[in-house]
Amino acid sequence: MTLQQAIEKLNRTEKAIYALNHATCIVSTDGETAAPRESWRARGESLAYLSELLYQQTQNPELEEALQTILAHREETDEITYRRAQVLQEDYEDMHVLPMEEYVAYGQLTNDAGAVWRQAKQESDYALFAPYLEKLIAARRRYASLKAPEKPVYDVLLDCYEKGATMAQLDPFFETVRRELTPLIAEFAKKPLTPPAFMSEVFPVAAQREFSDRIMALEGIDPARCTLGETEHPFTSGPNKWDVRITTHYHKEDVLASLYSVIHEGGHALYEMGVADELQYTCLGGGSTMGVHESQSRFYENLIGRSRAFAEPLLRAMKEFFPDQMRDVTEEELYRAVNLAKPSLIRTEADELTYSLHVMIRYELEKAMMAGDLTVPELPAAWNEMYRKYLGVTPPDDRQGVLQDSHWSFGGMGYFPSYALGSAYGVQMLRRMEKEMDVWGNVARGDLSPITAWLGEKIHRFGRLKEPMNVLQNAMGGPLDPTVYTDYLKEKFTPLLRA
Amino acid sequence: MTLQQAIEKLNRTEKAIYALNHATCIVSTDGETAAPRESWRARGESLAYLSELLYQQTQNPELEEALQTILAHREETDEITYRRAQVLQEDYEDMHVLPMEEYVAYGQLTNDAGAVWRQAKQESDYALFAPYLEKLIAARRRYASLKAPEKPVYDVLLDCYEKGATMAQLDPFFETVRRELTPLIAEFAKKPLTPPAFMSEVFPVAAQREFSDRIMALEGIDPARCTLGETEHPFTSGPNKWDVRITTHYHKEDVLASLYSVIHEGGHALYEMGVADELQYTCLGGGSTMGVHESQSRFYENLIGRSRAFAEPLLRAMKEFFPDQMRDVTEEELYRAVNLAKPSLIRTEADELTYSLHVMIRYELEKAMMAGDLTVPELPAAWNEMYRKYLGVTPPDDRQGVLQDSHWSFGGMGYFPSYALGSAYGVQMLRRMEKEMDVWGNVARGDLSPITAWLGEKIHRFGRLKEPMNVLQNAMGGPLDPTVYTDYLKEKFTPLLRA
Numbered sequence: 001m002t003l004q005q006a007i008e009k010l011n012r013t014e015k016a017i018y019a020l021n022h023a024t025c026i027v028s029t030d031g032e033t034a035a036p037r038e039s040w041r042a043r044g045e046s047l048a049y050l051s052e053l054l055y056q057q058t059q060n061p062e063l064e065e066a067l068q069t070i071l072a073h074r075e076e077t078d079e080i081t082y083r084r085a086q087v088l089q090e091d092y093e094d095m096h097v098l099p100m101e102e103y104v105a106y107g108q109l110t111n112d113a114g115a116v117w118r119q120a121k122q123e124s125d126y127a128l129f130a131p132y133l134e135k136l137i138a139a140r141r142r143y144a145s146l147k148a149p150e151k152p153v154y155d156v157l158l159d160c161y162e163k164g165a166t167m168a169q170l171d172p173f174f175e176t177v178r179r180e181l182t183p184l185i186a187e188f189a190k191k192p193l194t195p196p197a198f199m200s201e202v203f204p205v206a207a208q209r210e211f212s213d214r215i216m217a218l219e220g221i222d223p224a225r226c227t228l229g230e231t232e233h234p235f236t237s238g239p240n241k242w243d244v245r246i247t248t249h250y251h252k253e254d255v256l257a258s259l260y261s262v263i264h265e266g267g268h269a270l271y272e273m274g275v276a277d278e279l280q281y282t283c284l285g286g287g288s289t290m291g292v293h294e295s296q297s298r299f300y301e302n303l304i305g306r307s308r309a310f311a312e313p314l315l316r317a318m319k320e321f322f323p324d325q326m327r328d329v330t331e332e333e334l335y336r337a338v339n340l341a342k343p344s345l346i347r348t349e350a351d352e353l354t355y356s357l358h359v360m361i362r363y364e365l366e367k368a369m370m371a372g373d374l375t376v377p378e379l380p381a382a383w384n385e386m387y388r389k390y391l392g393v394t395p396p397d398d399r400q401g402v403l404q405d406s407h408w409s410f411g412g413m414g415y416f417p418s419y420a421l422g423s424a425y426g427v428q429m430l431r432r433m434e435k436e437m438d439v440w441g442n443v444a445r446g447d448l449s450p451i452t453a454w455l456g457e458k459i460h461r462f463g464r465l466k467e468p469m470n471v472l473q474n475a476m477g478g479p480l481d482p483t484v485y486t487d488y489l490k491e492k493f494t495p496l497l498r499a
Numbered sequence: 500m501t502l503q504q505a506i507e508k509l510n511r512t513e514k515a516i517y518a519l520n521h522a523t524c525i526v527s528t529d530g531e532t533a534a535p536r537e538s539w540r541a542r543g544e545s546l547a548y549l550s551e552l553l554y555q556q557t558q559n560p561e562l563e564e565a566l567q568t569i570l571a572h573r574e575e576t577d578e579i580t581y582r583r584a585q586v587l588q589e590d591y592e593d594m595h596v597l598p599m600e601e602y603v604a605y606g607q608l609t610n611d612a613g614a615v616w617r618q619a620k621q622e623s624d625y626a627l628f629a630p631y632l633e634k635l636i637a638a639r640r641r642y643a644s645l646k647a648p649e650k651p652v653y654d655v656l657l658d659c660y661e662k663g664a665t666m667a668q669l670d671p672f673f674e675t676v677r678r679e680l681t682p683l684i685a686e687f688a689k690k691p692l693t694p695p696a697f698m699s700e701v702f703p704v705a706a707q708r709e710f711s712d713r714i715m716a717l718e719g720i721d722p723a724r725c726t727l728g729e730t731e732h733p734f735t736s737g738p739n740k741w742d743v744r745i746t747t748h749y750h751k752e753d754v755l756a757s758l759y760s761v762i763h764e765g766g767h768a769l770y771e772m773g774v775a776d777e778l779q780y781t782c783l784g785g786g787s788t789m790g791v792h793e794s795q796s797r798f799y800e801n802l803i804g805r806s807r808a809f810a811e812p813l814l815r816a817m818k819e820f821f822p823d824q825m826r827d828v829t830e831e832e833l834y835r836a837v838n839l840a841k842p843s844l845i846r847t848e849a850d851e852l853t854y855s856l857h858v859m860i861r862y863e864l865e866k867a868m869m870a871g872d873l874t875v876p877e878l879p880a881a882w883n884e885m886y887r888k889y890l891g892v893t894p895p896d897d898r899q900g901v902l903q904d905s906h907w908s909f910g911g912m913g914y915f916p917s918y919a920l921g922s923a924y925g926v927q928m929l930r931r932m933e934k935e936m937d938v939w940g941n942v943a944r945g946d947l948s949p950i951t952a953w954l955g956e957k958i959h960r961f962g963r964l965k966e967p968m969n970v971l972q973n974a975m976g977g978p979l980d981p982t983v984y985t986d987y988l989k990e991k992f993t994p995l996l997r998a
Contacts, residue, residue, distance in 0.1 A: 019548030022541070023522040030529050037723040039742035042521070042779065046738070049518030053552070206705055224536040239545070243538035280541065 006069035007081060013063050014084065018281045020054045022239040029237045029245050033229040044111050051107050055100045058092040080278065083465055087283045094160075097147045106139055110410045117409035124399035126380050129409070134376050136411050137369060144370075154370040157414030162291040162421055163468050167367060170417055173482045174360045177420065180486035182390065185354055187497055188341045189392050195340060196333045201325035203255035211255075211321040212248060212262050218313060219266045219300060220448050226269045233348075233406060234261040236268035236297075240280050244269045255322070256338060257349070260301055267300035268293055270452055274460025284464040290415060292468055294422025295429065296455065302352045302423070303430050304443055304451065311335040313446030336499055339492075343391035345400045353493045354391060356423060356485075361386040362405075362416040370413060424485035428476035429458070431484060502575060505568035509584060512562050516587075517780045519553045521738040528736045528744050532728040543610050550606050554599045557591040579777065579964065586782045586963055593659075596646045605638055609909045616908035623898035625879050628908070633875050635910050636868060643869075653869040656913030661790040661920055662967050666866060669916055672981045673859045676919065679985035681889065684853055686996055687840045688891050694839060695832045700824035702754035710754075710820040711747060711761050717812060718765045718799060719947050725768045732847075732905060733760040735767035735796075739779050743768045754821070755837060756848070759800055766799035767792055769951055773959025783963040789914060791967055793921025794928065795954065801851045801922070802929050803942055803950065810834040812945030835998055838991075842890035844899045851922075852992045853890065855984075858919040860885040861904075865912050923984035927975035928957070930983060 001009075024047060031043050070077055070085035077085075098106060113132040120129035144156035158165040212228055226238075231247040238244035246265035248258045271287045279285045287293045304310055311331040318326045318334070341351040347358035365382060368374035374382055383402040388394050395401030407415050433439055433454055442450050458475040473479055500508075523546060530542050569576055569584040576584075597605060612631040619628035643655035657664040711727055725737075730746040737743035745764035747757045770786045778784045786792045803809055810830040817825045817833070840850040846857035864881060867873035873881055882901040887893050894900030906914050932938055932953055941949050957974040972978060 015544070016548060019545040022545035023526055023549060026529050026534075027522055027525045030525050030533070034529070034533050034726060034728060034744070035525075036726045036742055036744075038721075039724075041741050042739040043742070045514070045780070046518040046521035049515060050522060222537075225538075227533055227535045229533060240541040242540050243535055243542070245533070245535075281544070 001065050001069050003069060003073050003076060006066035007077075009062060009066035010070065010081070010085060010088070013057060013066075014088070014282050016057045017054065017283065018239075018285075020050050020057065024050050024054075025237055025239045029229075032231050032235070033245070033247060040115070044108065047111075048104055048107060052100065052104055055095060055103055058088075059096055059100070080282075080284065080465065084282050084284055087464055091283060094147070097143055106143075106411070109135060109139060113409045113411075114406065117403070117406060121399050121403040124397040124403065126398040126403060129403060130376050133379075133408060136408065137376070137413070140411055140413055141370070152371070154367050154414065157366075157370065158417065159414075161412075161415045161418050162289045165291070165417065165421070170363060173424070173480070174363055174417075174420070176482040176486060177356050177360055178390070180483065181353065181357065181489060184490060184493060184497070185341075185343060185357065185391070188353065188493070189343050191342075191497065193340060193342050196329065196337050198325055198329050198333075199256075199337055200253075201255075201322075202252055203322055203325060205250045205252050207321055208250050208252075208255060208258055211317070212258065214317050214321065215259060215262050216266055218317060218446060218448070219263060219270070220452050221266050221269055222273065225273055226266075228262065234265050236265045236272070238269075238272055240285060241273050241275050241277070242280075244272050255318075255325075260305060260338075263305040264297045264301035267297035270300070270455070271296040271460050274452070274456040275463035276461045276465075279463040279465060286463060288462075288464050288468040288471065290418035291421040291425060292459065292472060294418050295425035295472075296422075296459065298419070298423050299426040299429065299455070300448075303426055304448065306335075306338050306352060307440070307443060308335050309440040309443040311338075312444045316446070336496065339496055341493055341496065343393050345387070345393055345395050346404055348404075352423075353489050356420045356489075357390050359416050359420040361390060363420075366413050366416065421480070424480060424482055425472055425476060427485045427488045428478070428481065429455070430488075432475065432477040500564050500568050502568060502572050505565035506576075506580060508561060508565035509569065509580070509587070512556060512565075513583065513587070513781050515556045516553065516782065517738075519549050519556065523549050523553075524736055524738045528728075531730050531734070532744070532746060539614070543607065546610075547603055547606060551599065551603055554594060554602055557587075558595055558599070579781075579783065582964055583781050583783055590782060593646070596642055605642075605910070608634060608638060612908045612910075613905070616902070616905060620898050620902040623896040623902065625897040625902060628902060629875050632878075632907060635907065636875070636912070639910055639912055640869070651870070653866050653913065656865075656869065657916060658913075660911075660914045660917050661788045664790070664916065664920070669862060672923070672979070673862055673919070675981040675985060676855050676859055677889070679982065680852065680856065680988060683989060683992060683996070684840075684842060684856065684890070687852065687992070688842050690841075690996065692839060692841050695828065695836050697824055697828050697832075698755070698836055699752075700821075701751055702821055702824060704749045704751050706820055707749050707751075707754060707757055710816070711757065713816050713820065714758060714761050715765055717816060717945060717947070718762060718769070719951050720765050720768055721772065724772055725765075727761065733764050735764045735771070737768075737771055739784060740772050740774050740776070741779075743771050754817075754824075759804060759837075762804040763796045763800035766796035769799070769954070770795040770959050773951070773955040774962035775960045775964075778962040778964060785962060787961070787963050787967040787970065789917035790920040790924060791958065791971060793917050794924035794971075795921075795958065797918070797922050798925040798928065798954070799947075802925055803947065805834075805837045805851060806939070806942060807834050808939040808942040810837075811943045815945070835995065838995055840992055840995065842892050844886070844892055844894050845903055847903075852988050855919045855922060855988075856889050858915050860889060861915040862919075865915065869912060920979070923979060923981055924971055924975060926984045926987045927977070927980065928954070929987075931974065931976040 027043065027047060031039065067085045067089045070082060071089070074082055095103065113136060116132050117129050120126065140157060141153050144153040148156050152167065155166045158167070158170070213223070216223065216226070216228065225242050226244040226246060229245060229247040230249060232249055234247050234249055236244065236246045246262070246269050248261040248265065250258045271293060275285055275287070311334045315326070315329065315331050315334050339351065341353045343354050344350055347355070350358050364386065365374065365379065369379065380398055380402045384394055387401070430439070433451070437450055437454065439451065442448065459471060462471050526542065526546060530538065566584045566588045569581065570588070573581055594602065612635060615631050616628050619625065639656060640652050643652040647655050651666065654665045657666070657669070712722070715722065715725070715727065724741050725743040725745060728744060728746040729748060731748055733746050733748055735743065735745045745761070745768050747760040747764065749757045770792060774784055774786070810833045814825070814828065814830050814833050838850065840852045842853050843849055846854070849857050863885065864873065864878065868878065879897055879901045883894055886900070929938070932950070936949055936953065938950065941947065958970060961970050
């Protein structure tokens with residue numbers, strides 16, 4: 001096979017993969033948003049067939065030869081084509097760890113487990129979900145043992161979500177988080193929560209919907225390329241940079257819940273929308289690792305969205321849409337309201353300070369489960385004990401405890417650490433950005449475009465073109481240092497303790 | 500190949516076709532509803548690939564042998580399997596009239612033509628659309644000449660939408676419509692329009708959205724299987740009976756526009772949702788011809804929805820959602836308001852009486868175009884002349900004239916007659932239904948379930964299992980008789996002339 005033939009084969013294959021991924025993404029997203037409830041019955045069969053096609057498309061000797069040919073000709077190949085071959089090989093070696101029947105059956109298992117988890121959570125019935133969790137753990141163990149039998153199972157899984165992440169790296173990371181933050185959290189635990197009066201007002205959902213459009217505009221999101229849907233659990237998806245979907249969930253008694261969901265998912269969306277045009281339709285055309293993705297979403301949500309400077313444009317917007325509810329609220333009050341810190345039960349509702357401890361708890365539990373040191377029946381008690389020990393709260397039921405997150409139901413063991421890593425990456429980017437521009441002046445003026453341009457230049461445009469760690473270190477100005485993250489939190493929250 | 504092997508091949512193929520059609524349907528529907536505007540750029544490529552897969556899936560010698568084997572064993576094959584082989588062969592002989600490249604290119608042409616038509620309509624610029632119409636006419640002529648060179652082109656196209664329909668059958672049908680209805684329409688043309696006061700009230704879109712849910716409930720549509728979206732042009736789609744989508748368009752100054760769109764699309768939805776479970780996932784699992792489909796949608800919209808009896812439950816619902824706007828309105832006033840008749844320019848906004856003349860005009864123009872007796876440059880003037888002659892109105896611009904409908908932009912020449920045929924079929928079904936149950940008592944009570952059950956029994960459940968004409972004649976109690984339709988309209992509208 002000549003290099004030219006190899007590149008043509010790569011192009012044909014990527015075209016097919018793009019189309020199958022596009023259809024899968026739209027069918028799944030539609031299933032979560034616009035589709036009628038009973039549609040699940042006849043969607044699984046269609047998705048299973050698309051995943052079979054994807055598997056077949058990528059597992060053939062001709063493609064393998066094409067990839068080998070390209071990888072053997074680094075000098076004669078342009079950077080993008082070379083990297084496409086590299087990433088495609090990684091992705092599909094990964095897919096082909098399992099034989100096709102098992103791969104498709106695993107898709108079916110996570111599909112079923114998702115439905116069972118939803119019911120189990122609703123009814124707070126761990127026993128219902130437990131048999132599926134057993135199967136999922138067995139399936140992930142099997143995958144890890146086939147992929148890299150020489151490595152600990154959990155390291156193999158961590159690497160799926162954050163390339164290169166290992167327990168050897170994460171143990172000291174979370175150790176620093178625990179050591180540095182636990183004392184401050186303990187002080188917040190003692191402090192009574194004093195939410196300002198506006199937080200008990202009603203914010204009609206119809207007005208919140210219009211407010212969301214305004215917030216997306218403030219964040220600089222082009223509505224011609226990104227729409228907002230409604231789902232119980234907010235998420236971001238989309239097959240390419242011209243077609244991104246984010247979702248939120250409205251509570252009329254809590255305007256901040258949807259507000260920060262929109263800003264968070266909007267951060268993911270800006271990343272996807274900022275990938276270079278020439279990477280679209282290829283395997284390089286989306287965001288890189290989950291950690292990098294979370295570094296962007298949490299950047300907008302917390303570092304910008306919960307900053308003192310952002311209270312200025314935010315309050316202006318809120319007064320416009322909710323003049324009665326926000327009448328006498330000051331910027332300082334709003335800033336404190338969006339940063340109320342208190343150990344609590346639910347990760348997705350946690351404040352910025354305690355959030356990383358929620359993640360730490362999941363990390364420790366997953367590590368023990370995957371190592372075989374913690375069984376499925378023992379999990380709920382271990383969960384509750386960790387919450388008591390590190391956050392001083394005890395879940396009254398499993399719905400607010402071990403069943404709260406969807407991740408395990410889709411086999412996402414190893415996913416959670418990305419949230420904490422992403423937060424830490426983001427702070428290091430912010431520190432570097434502050435040296436290069438007037439971040440807070442721009443934020444106070446309500447102009448996030450220079451910030452998005454900076455992140456676009458350093459992170460977004462590359463998609464998966466570069467090794468994630470190289471892109472990250474370039475944006476952070478050095479390697480990951482968890483104390484930069486914990487220092488940021490301590491500096492921000494210590495004054496709030498006295499407020 | 501044994502019969503058993505042939506059936507297995509049929510099953511495998513239908514599974515693949517189902518999945519590809521499911522994905523295509525969802526991606527297209529999403530493209531019309533939830534997708535951001537710029538998403539079109541990268542959707543065409545994905546849809547083209549799915550259509551290539553569908554083509555390949557169905558064009559292979561093994562499938563051909565399987566179908567031949569089944570069709571040669573009628574006695575040993577159950578009715579459903581036999582019919583699946585028959586319909587699949589018809590569908591895919593049809594698809595394979597064009598070679599694959601041409602088939603995919605035609606999909607691309609209609610995709611582009613749709614975008615151009617939308618712009619041309621918006622700007623009322625026929626010259627923009629004309630080159631695409633030339634290409635579409637050439638493409639449809641080529642298709643017809645390959646499919647059945649011995650037949651007139653327009654007969655081949657009519658058969659695509661209404662199996663068995665020919666000019667020989669439709670010429671006298673439309674002749675009857677013209678002869679019987681033109682005098683009455685001329686009288687309505689002279690009568691001044693007197694819309695009641697409530698029709699100039701404002702009906703806020705948010706309230707109309709909630710009202711739509713109520714109307715769907717009144718029509719007996721299960722919201723767990725059918726959702727309502729919003730698009731400029733209302734439509735119905737959906738890949739199976741558990742997943743149907745209808746859309747509407749709200750105008751705050753015209754509550755009736757969306758109301759009757761919802762009822763009309765709801766009629767299509769009830770048909771799809773009523774097909775028997777055992778036909779799902781097969782080529783028999785949806786509605787049969789376009790004419791049968793329109794017979795159902797227009798049954799609910801006009802025969803029920805604009806009946807005197809329906810004014811009772813409708814007024815009750817409207818007073819609940821729009822108490823101020825509907826305060827002093829009586830049933831009789833509402834009945835007259837939803838049946839205001841007057842020759843007008845726009846087909847989709849036409850009243851029940853003049854509607855079939857809009858269709859007749861398109862039939863005559865299409866017939867002349869496909870026969871080569873009318874050229875693309877001559878079309879707008881011919882359109883305007885027909886409107887002047889039969890409806891006494893002249894379009895002030897092409898947006899309200901020849902550019903108003905989307906059908907030609909997707910190559911749908913031959914589609915329009917289905918609307919008039921459907922209306923006529925529906926009236927004959929109604930006449931038979933009236934002999935078998937108390938139609939109007941049920942409607943007045945707001946209980947449409949016996950009506951839907953009757954249509955379900957006679958029409959819906961069969962999907963494509965039977966020859967359409969057999970199902971129709973059974974439901975109508977005899978062959979098509981256009982005077983039953985024109986008598987119905989004359990009996991209904993003559994008293995309204997004096998009102």
